[in-house]
Amino acid sequence: MKRYIVGIGEALWDVLPEGAKLGGAPANFAFHAGQFGFPAVAVSALGDDKLGHDAMAEFDAKHLEDEMAIVDYPTGTVDVTLDAAGVPSYEIKTGVAWDNIVLTERMKQISAHAQAVCWGSLAQRSPVSHKSIVEFVKSTPDDCLKIFDINLRQHFYTREVIEQSLKMCDILKINDDELVIVTELLGLSGADEAEKCRDLLSRYSEYGIKMVVLTCGINGSYVFTRDEQSFCDTPKVEVADTVGAGDSFTGTFVASLLSGKTMREAHNRAVKVSAYVCTQNGAMPQLPKELIG
Numbered sequence: 001m002k003r004y005i006v007g008i009g010e011a012l013w014d015v016l017p018e019g020a021k022l023g024g025a026p027a028n029f030a031f032h033a034g035q036f037g038f039p040a041v042a043v044s045a046l047g048d049d050k051l052g053h054d055a056m057a058e059f060d061a062k063h064l065e066d067e068m069a070i071v072d073y074p075t076g077t078v079d080v081t082l083d084a085a086g087v088p089s090y091e092i093k094t095g096v097a098w099d100n101i102v103l104t105e106r107m108k109q110i111s112a113h114a115q116a117v118c119w120g121s122l123a124q125r126s127p128v129s130h131k132s133i134v135e136f137v138k139s140t141p142d143d144c145l146k147i148f149d150i151n152l153r154q155h156f157y158t159r160e161v162i163e164q165s166l167k168m169c170d171i172l173k174i175n176d177d178e179l180v181i182v183t184e185l186l187g188l189s190g191a192d193e194a195e196k197c198r199d200l201l202s203r204y205s206e207y208g209i210k211m212v213v214l215t216c217g218i219n220g221s222y223v224f225t226r227d228e229q230s231f232c233d234t235p236k237v238e239v240a241d242t243v244g245a246g247d248s249f250t251g252t253f254v255a256s257l258l259s260g261k262t263m264r265e266a267h268n269r270a271v272k273v274s275a276y277v278c279t280q281n282g283a284m285p286q287l288p289k290e291l292i293g
Contacts, residue, residue, distance in 0.1 A: 008026050009133065025118075031284045032250075040065065102132060116254050118149055162185065193222075197212040197214055240281045244283020250270070252273040
């Protein structure tokens with residue numbers, strides 16, 4: 001069986017001002033990682049309803065492999081509103097399919113052959129999906145690259161879930177707003193963002209974390225390891241919306257590392273891709289060839 005880059009968690013429709021677009025961080029991540037030539041798969045749950053059927057058709061149209069449990073709950077939706085700068089805010093519906101992810105036999109096979117897996121905190125808001133995600137991640141091979149893209153939304157997170165995921169990951173991806181919340185939850189030390197990220201590395205290094213990726217919107221982004229630090233400015237572009245830009249960053253960064261790029265090379269490419277995604281509507285635009293090569 002081929003080895004996959006996997007995004008596991010929420011599968012949903014982002015209801016944007018211009019209409020509904022298929023989204024959810026795990027599918028966005030897998031889609032962008034897959035554009036760099038890696039077998040990629042989105043793992044989640046859908047309802048047996050029109051939106052669920054439309055999602056399957058959309059995955060097919062985008063040539064994104066998926067493994068979706070079909071459950072007796074409606075397919076997830078999120079109402080997205082954009083401010084003047086194109087920055088989104090979200091109203092996330094509850095009691096939906098991705099709150100009820102059950103591991104299929106094929107999901108278990110995918111886990112056993114994963115070369116990278118990315119997950120967040122949002123889909124762990126329900127006990128059912130939390131249990132499935134933890135089981136999936138823990139069933140991956142020892143050499144699988146594990147990425148916790150924390151993705152804090154509304155009130156759908158707990159300290160316990162965050163700490164458990166920090167103890168399972170090789171890479172933490174977090175933005176500057178999320179770092180403020182995590183600092184309060186975990187009592188991080190440090191006078192600035194860089195010191196707080198290094199505190200996270202130090203605290204969880206015994207569990208295996210090797211890298212912290214911090215994105216700061218227009219103020220640039222950082223990658224921290226125990227021995228290195230990389231900073232990239234955010235390119236100035238005409239923003240259509242920023243939905244999915246962070247997921248494109250993560251997917252590109254992971255695919256680049258797996259293809260043998262250095263941390264700094266992977267960081268630079270991820271910044272360029274996420275800037276391009278900001279110029280497009282929706283989370284899953286096709287990338288131009290010059291960004292993939």
